[in-house]
Amino acid sequence: MADYRVVGKGIPRKDSIEKITGQAKYTFDIVLPEMLHAKILRSLHAHAKIVNIDTSEAEKLPGVKAVITGKDTWGMRFGFVDTPRYPCEQPVIAEDKVRFIGESVAAVAAVDENTANEALDLIEIEYEPIPAVFDPEEAMKEGAPQIHGEQIPAPGRKCAWQDWGVARVARSYNPVNNIGATVNLSYGDSEKGFAEAEYIREDTWVVPRTSHAAMEPHGAVASYNPLTGYLDVWLSHMGYELKRYWISKTLGIPISKIRVHKTFIGGAFGGKAQVFDHEIIASFLSRKTGKPVKLILTRDEVFTSTNNSIALKINVKKGVKKDGTIVGQHVKLISDMGAYRGSVPVCLFLCHSMRDAIYNIPNLTHEGVGAYTNKSTTMAKRGHGSQQMTTAIESQMDWIAEDLGLDPVEFRLKNLRQKGDVLPNRDTLNSYGLPDCIKKIVEASNWKEKRGKLGPGRGIGLAVSAMFNGSGYWPFTAGSIVRMNHDGTVTLYMGQAEFGQGPTTTTCQLVAEELGLNVEDVNLVDGDSELCPLDYSNFLSGGMFVSCKAGLVAAQDLRQQILKVAAEMLEEDVEDLETMNRRVYIKTDPEEGVAFDEILRYSIQKHAGDLLMGKGFCKPVPEIEFYPSLSKGSGRWTDAYSFTASIAEVSVDAETGRTKVDHIWIGDDCGREINTAICEGQLQSQAVMGMGDALFEEVMFSEGRTINANFVDYEIPRAFDIPEITTIDASDPDPNGPFGAKEIGECARAAVIGSIVNAVYDATKVKITSLPLHPEKIFRGLEEKAKS
Amino acid sequence: MELAKKLIKVAVNGESRELWIKQNITLLDLLRDYLGLTGAKLACISNSCGACTVIVDDMAVKSCSVLAMQVDGKEVFTVEGLAKDNKLHPLQQAFIEHVAFQCGFCTPGKLMSAKALLDENPNPTEEELRRDMEGNLCRCTGYKKYIEAIMDVAQHPEKYSAKEG
Numbered sequence: 001m002a003d004y005r006v007v008g009k010g011i012p013r014k015d016s017i018e019k020i021t022g023q024a025k026y027t028f029d030i031v032l033p034e035m036l037h038a039k040i041l042r043s044l045h046a047h048a049k050i051v052n053i054d055t056s057e058a059e060k061l062p063g064v065k066a067v068i069t070g071k072d073t074w075g076m077r078f079g080f081v082d083t084p085r086y087p088c089e090q091p092v093i094a095e096d097k098v099r100f101i102g103e104s105v106a107a108v109a110a111v112d113e114n115t116a117n118e119a120l121d122l123i124e125i126e127y128e129p130i131p132a133v134f135d136p137e138e139a140m141k142e143g144a145p146q147i148h149g150e151q152i153p154a155p156g157r158k159c160a161w162q163d164w165g166v167a168r169v170a171r172s173y174n175p176v177n178n179i180g181a182t183v184n185l186s187y188g189d190s191e192k193g194f195a196e197a198e199y200i201r202e203d204t205w206v207v208p209r210t211s212h213a214a215m216e217p218h219g220a221v222a223s224y225n226p227l228t229g230y231l232d233v234w235l236s237h238m239g240y241e242l243k244r245y246w247i248s249k250t251l252g253i254p255i256s257k258i259r260v261h262k263t264f265i266g267g268a269f270g271g272k273a274q275v276f277d278h279e280i281i282a283s284f285l286s287r288k289t290g291k292p293v294k295l296i297l298t299r300d301e302v303f304t305s306t307n308n309s310i311a312l313k314i315n316v317k318k319g320v321k322k323d324g325t326i327v328g329q330h331v332k333l334i335s336d337m338g339a340y341r342g343s344v345p346v347c348l349f350l351c352h353s354m355r356d357a358i359y360n361i362p363n364l365t366h367e368g369v370g371a372y373t374n375k376s377t378t379m380a381k382r383g384h385g386s387q388q389m390t391t392a393i394e395s396q397m398d399w400i401a402e403d404l405g406l407d408p409v410e411f412r413l414k415n416l417r418q419k420g421d422v423l424p425n426r427d428t429l430n431s432y433g434l435p436d437c438i439k440k441i442v443e444a445s446n447w448k449e450k451r452g453k454l455g456p457g458r459g460i461g462l463a464v465s466a467m468f469n470g471s472g473y474w475p476f477t478a479g480s481i482v483r484m485n486h487d488g489t490v491t492l493y494m495g496q497a498e499f500g501q502g503p504t505t506t507t508c509q510l511v512a513e514e515l516g517l518n519v520e521d522v523n524l525v526d527g528d529s530e531l532c533p534l535d536y537s538n539f540l541s542g543g544m545f546v547s548c549k550a551g552l553v554a555a556q557d558l559r560q561q562i563l564k565v566a567a568e569m570l571e572e573d574v575e576d577l578e579t580m581n582r583r584v585y586i587k588t589d590p591e592e593g594v595a596f597d598e599i600l601r602y603s604i605q606k607h608a609g610d611l612l613m614g615k616g617f618c619k620p621v622p623e624i625e626f627y628p629s630l631s632k633g634s635g636r637w638t639d640a641y642s643f644t645a646s647i648a649e650v651s652v653d654a655e656t657g658r659t660k661v662d663h664i665w666i667g668d669d670c671g672r673e674i675n676t677a678i679c680e681g682q683l684q685s686q687a688v689m690g691m692g693d694a695l696f697e698e699v700m701f702s703e704g705r706t707i708n709a710n711f712v713d714y715e716i717p718r719a720f721d722i723p724e725i726t727t728i729d730a731s732d733p734d735p736n737g738p739f740g741a742k743e744i745g746e747c748a749r750a751a752v753i754g755s756i757v758n759a760v761y762d763a764t765k766v767k768i769t770s771l772p773l774h775p776e777k778i779f780r781g782l783e784e785k786a787k788s
Numbered sequence: 789m790e791l792a793k794k795l796i797k798v799a800v801n802g803e804s805r806e807l808w809i810k811q812n813i814t815l816l817d818l819l820r821d822y823l824g825l826t827g828a829k830l831a832c833i834s835n836s837c838g839a840c841t842v843i844v845d846d847m848a849v850k851s852c853s854v855l856a857m858q859v860d861g862k863e864v865f866t867v868e869g870l871a872k873d874n875k876l877h878p879l880q881q882a883f884i885e886h887v888a889f890q891c892g893f894c895t896p897g898k899l900m901s902a903k904a905l906l907d908e909n910p911n912p913t914e915e916e917l918r919r920d921m922e923g924n925l926c927r928c929t930g931y932k933k934y935i936e937a938i939m940d941v942a943q944h945p946e947k948y949s950a951k952e953g
Contacts, residue, residue, distance in 0.1 A: 012884045019892030020880040022827020022867035026893060029826035215831050215839055215893040215927050266829075266893030267927050299832045500891030500928045677887035681929055685890070688930030711836040711925060719921040719931045 006513045007739050010677030014505045014524055015264070015498065024264040030221045030234045032292035036065055038285050039116040040278060040295070041106040041123055042305060043098035046374040046704030047132035047145060050096055050105065050125065057122040058108060063115035065289045067123070069106045070095040073284065075154055076250045080274040080343045080379065082160035084168040085631065086181065089151045090340040090377070092250060092280045098127070099147055099339035100376050101704050102304035104277045109285040109293050134704050136313070136336040136371035139178040147339060147372040150174040160249070164474040180337055181345035181370035185352060185633030187424040190319075193328020193363030197319025201400050204315045205392035206770040209308035209336070209699040210692075212381050213716050214499075216266020218306050219296035220282040226290045229253070231283055234263045238273045238497050239537030240529040241475055246275035247283050262527035265499035269689075270380035272499070273539035274343070276306060303709035308699045309381035310347045311336040314392040319363075320400055324411045329361045331389075333368035335378070342377035343384070344370035349630040350385035350468075354750075355393060356423055357466045357641040358434065359415045364424075366633065374704045380539065382686070386465055387693065387750035391771060394463035394754035398761060408451070408462060408758075409442055419732070426636050431742070433669025433732030434464060437645035440728045441667040445647045452762065457652050459763025463754025464645045467747035468638035469737075470542015470620035477619050478547035479533030480554040482511055484612035488582035488596030490515065490558065491523040495535025496547045498527060501745045502678040503543045507551035509674055510738050514555035515562075516579035533617075541743040542620050544674070545640055549738040550618040558614025562596065565603045565612070569594050640734045642742040643669040646687075646751035648723075650759040657779030659760055661691050661723040664752060667730040671742035676729075682744045683727040690752030692717045694760075696772050796860040800825070801869025809856050815849070816840045818856035819866060827867035827896040831925075838924030841897035842866045848904035850923070867896035870903070878941045878948030879903055886937035890928035898924045902938045911942055 018024035079088025110116040159170040221234040240260035248255040282295040319328035348368030419432035481493040566584035585593030733740020766781030831839040835853040843865040
């Protein structure tokens, strides 16, 4: 392995001091002069017509500066998906009807929060309740309440994908029987595969909604200057381009007059990617009042009104030869979308594509449908489809292995794809560390001595997962600038959103490595849409592979500029020079050289003021122009895959059905660990989050009302719950990754969940087919098993 | 209804203050809105996440669930008071070195909980520490590096105090 100075080291984070002293300013901490405070009135009905809204009493309350309703934002639509096929359909504030409990129906800006809350109480709304539907299968039946009429874009309205250069016109969409999204793709012939099969197994899994539960609640501060027409916003986000695009599109403020300022962001996990009603409302209220407006959601609102992860019912039919060769697979998905599409159309596709790099299945059919229900919307959460499918597929893999008398590890290894394989959609596996991930954790966990041999109530299980590395999403590029400073240090400008996952620190490492600098010699400007280059986002797991790489490319560009000037100064060839410690030296005579600061001065003096500034950019999947068709699943969509194998060891208490995770081993292929400490942190994070998913996390509803919208009733793992965690690097460097690196932040969660599910089965032999593995389900399963 | 304001005396990070406050505000409001100390965060307002943890008279409390009137005559200590004379507290040093935090939103609360624990019990077992930190939720890190960092301070104080000088 190549020897690097900075890359591959577990150095402290660049944002350390701000974060351990309380100096880090999150959106909630922003205070502006004359700032107003806004609150949103939310629907208490799951499905109702709005007959009348009377805001007159609220407007009279002293201290109230503005009250708005759907009449003010009439016709404005937003959504994560806004394609020619699926026009976005979510109103900023409900107009003639409400579609879920928690939907915004009015908003108030006032001098303080208490006054705003008081004003909400004074708004009179007359509703006419209409029958609601909460179950996706009920929603798709003839005669079910129809949640949407035909979705007709306003005359002349372009969909986002048209704005972004997709030369197709927006169409209307008529959701018959509440069907709001479909996907249907296949390759080979699954029926032929089943005919060849010597064993067929079919299972149906149910994966519920969970909360992203980022510690920082969503919020926005917006400040519109009526004299200049500029809007300044501070948001809790995962990429500023998409947010300001939507604020611009809904409010008609030119995108170049919207500036998303740098704030610290308190976790995201997919749940802050899309634009939200409250962000548009805060901006609207600021423009209306001419004053800055702060709008921070409560935890209850985060649960009930932003979005949950995507709920899926997953039916998998698999055909296998007796020797364990998989010959056919047919997947049918049903998603409980909620009142608006959220990211479900994307997820239905990702459920296939996140798994397609793992096993070689010659005959495959993948169908999915998303149904509108009277609940809040659902959205990508750390893995976006991978964890739901991994749970279903990987548990079935174990049950097939058991039925055929195969070793679960050998069964998986037999069906893996191989490095260099070209997938049916033409993506190529230029790196494929999965076999190594499996082998390394099988050895580390002592799997062979434990599987089936741990004794009553104890079990061990394995699962594997894959993750993409960025995909084509607007603005289809990530850019970076590295400029030389007076003293020979550099400043990096990067547009990625840092919400804890560490791209700012790791990109500084890439830049430092390339230029022969220390990380301390790299200043950082990030997260500000006006100061930093375009960056397509941080919600497609392309942070390292695409956006961080743009930083490296900028450093490479600067390095060439530096060497060219140095070569002139030293009267040497560029090839004979090297950079280290803020100077360029001659490889054969390291004493001879010039310092970076001298090079900068020389360049300015002799080269018409050339101030040495490197530019870098990177496009996800450079070969394709736009995103592939999601509904047909054809076409390339990512340039590399990351892989994880996880093994979990558990103890299950037969008296209570309660599971304790004792140890999790994660083998991960992230190409190369740029910062070992950050990478370890990402894997530990996913081990613990995945444990919560597997064992206890579920957003629960009763007649459309979330009944556990707080951290007492909705538990997330606590410090005392955490198991032993062993993380093992099994990276296969990718030729297109920066120093070979790929993503590490999302892949492992799915494998962890699957491995816990399989370990619980190993311990109990009870087949549970819904998450989470509540003690009650296990207890009842054990009870039934004892009876039979 | 507007309540009459009351005068309280409170020492915040060692500095005595007299403040006229509304009687219905929380300690968290007092710190954030009156004193501009925004290190303590609001993340749940139900006393269940620990992001707002500060120390009142040597005890870690969740400031979203304490009325400001209750700290009249007491000493309040926040994350902003941890570093002294431009020197980081050992826990802060350890958090940096162990790369214990990610998004950092819950970090001030964790630091204050850990400080209160170590002040009372300088040599906790890992089990005691995990129990004690149970009230401080974190979604990013999986807790492991926090626990390691705090244990390192407890077991090897010389590593960190040496750097303070």
